[in-house]
Amino acid sequence: MTTAAGWVEIDTGAIAHNLDLVRTHLGEGVALCAVLKADAYGHGVDLVAPVLVARRVERLGITGNVEARAVRDAGFTGRLLRLRPALADEILDGAAYDIEEWLGGREHAEAVTDAASRLGRPVRVHVSLNSTGLSRDGIPVDTGVGRATIASLAGRTGLDIVGVAAHFPREDAVDVERGAAVFGRESAVAIELLGNRRLDRHCATTYAALSVPASRFDMVRIGAALYGDSPLLDGALRPAMRVLSRVAALNDYAAGGTAGYDRAYTLQRDARLAVIPVGYADGYHRALGQRAEVLIGGRRAPVVDRLAMNTLLVDVSDLPRTRVGDEVVLYGTQGGDAITSADIERVSGQIAADLYTAWGRLLPRRAVEVTVRTASIG
Incomplete structure (x- = not known):
């Protein structure tokens, strides 16, 4: 028993159960990125990452370098995606953990290329699009300026573009269906502007991935369901x-x-x-x-x-x-x-x-x- 006045218990069995349940629901053909941002939603990267490593999860999403270091220390050797824009110094500090960065606009691209120049090698990035209307870090594809920005990324030394992404602003099936359709069209335009290269397309988090199959594209980013904070899947997810x-x-x-x-x-x-x-x-x-x-x-x-x-x-x-x-x-x-x-x-x-x-x-x-x-x- 802990001697603390208050404490938190994390059911690692529930984490494993939820992961298995989501994988079964998604089926084959859709890559799963397990999200460990905010220290695994407060559940502790040190407690959650070993469960994911043991179950051979191949992609993890983080936000900070401390999380990146923790998952690498836990033995994770797969792909690691940062789920927000990072400044140049943060990218440099996280370079040892082989992080794929989230690219959030023309000015942010300057920060990423600055980091790449100082590293002496390209930085792998996922270009954020505003297809769902979140208007946070996504580049508009429906404007001439936005399309020009995307096209300019293709020729930037220091950027190794590996994906295009978006994020839904609402947990509403109609909204997700509409946003997924727009992302489908606009991501195709973005890929053409970027040189028709093979890129991962992803926009779905827990609600979208489990509610609207059309939102899944190449990869889904699962956070809340991993920790059991979702009523989806008929209430079979277990809170951790x-x-x-x-x-x-x-x-x-x-x-x-x-x-x-x-x-x-x-x-x-x-x-x-x-x-x-x-x-x-x-x-x-x-x-x-x-x-x-x-x-x-x-x-x-x-x-x-x-x-x-x-x-x-x-x-x-x-x-x-x-x-x-x-x-x-x-x-x-x-x-x-x-x-x-x-x-x-x-x-x-x-x-x-x-x-x-x-x-x-x-x-x-x-x-x-x-x-x-x-x-x-x-």
Whole structure:
């Protein structure tokens, strides 16, 4: 048992299960890039990469050089794609890890070619297109300036162009179908402008890849499904993360009293409140205060205060067996219930990944392997 006040468990068996399930669903002929950005969505590259290496995943997606180093240290020898534009110094620093870079526009191409010149060799790149309307780092193909930009890349010394890519802005089947059709047309135009070379075409992440087969092209980039944060595939994906703490203190208070900062909570009855030693400094956002629930003994209990930096208060009046030291689940399963991504999103107003990527990076992590989950997240 960990001695930390709060911690994260990562079910590596769930990661393997989810990968196998996605591979089966996709079938043959579509390359899979497993996404490990944001330290594997907070699950830990050090814990996830060995699972992927053991299952012979041939492509991984990262954003930072620390992640790139970690996957190479884990024995990964396949293709490594950065999923955002990187500046020249970052490209130079990551050169030892053989990263294929994401190229995001004319000016960014200058940074990449500068890095290539300093390295003394070409840099492999995937050219980002704005076919789906994300308007982030994609080059427009439907304008003369955009097409001229793409054509200019073909003659740049230092660029070894290996792919064209895009990214969907919405998880909506109609939107994805429309965007995939545009990407199909515009990627063909881009490839012609780039000299009709053989390039990988890819735009689909989890939702698109598993919902709209026409979006798959040559490769799909799978992130959320790998970690079980998706309701797709009939709920068969298994969540890999649990966020836990323990009851640190218990006290009884009389009706009419107030609890927490700003006297935000007034006790409507005599109540027993439990102190949980996790707060907003641990990534448990104040937006969850007075809205979220936790699990203790497999039953739900409400968070009643607005949270402190390192503690939160839970009303356990209806859980009379609660004792100091009892396990508390802030996210994930316990008994036959679960605090799900949908729960977190409903009460916080944010996507669950906004929170759990932080939990996994702020709190100590440990790997576990659970054969069966009694409930699913998402």
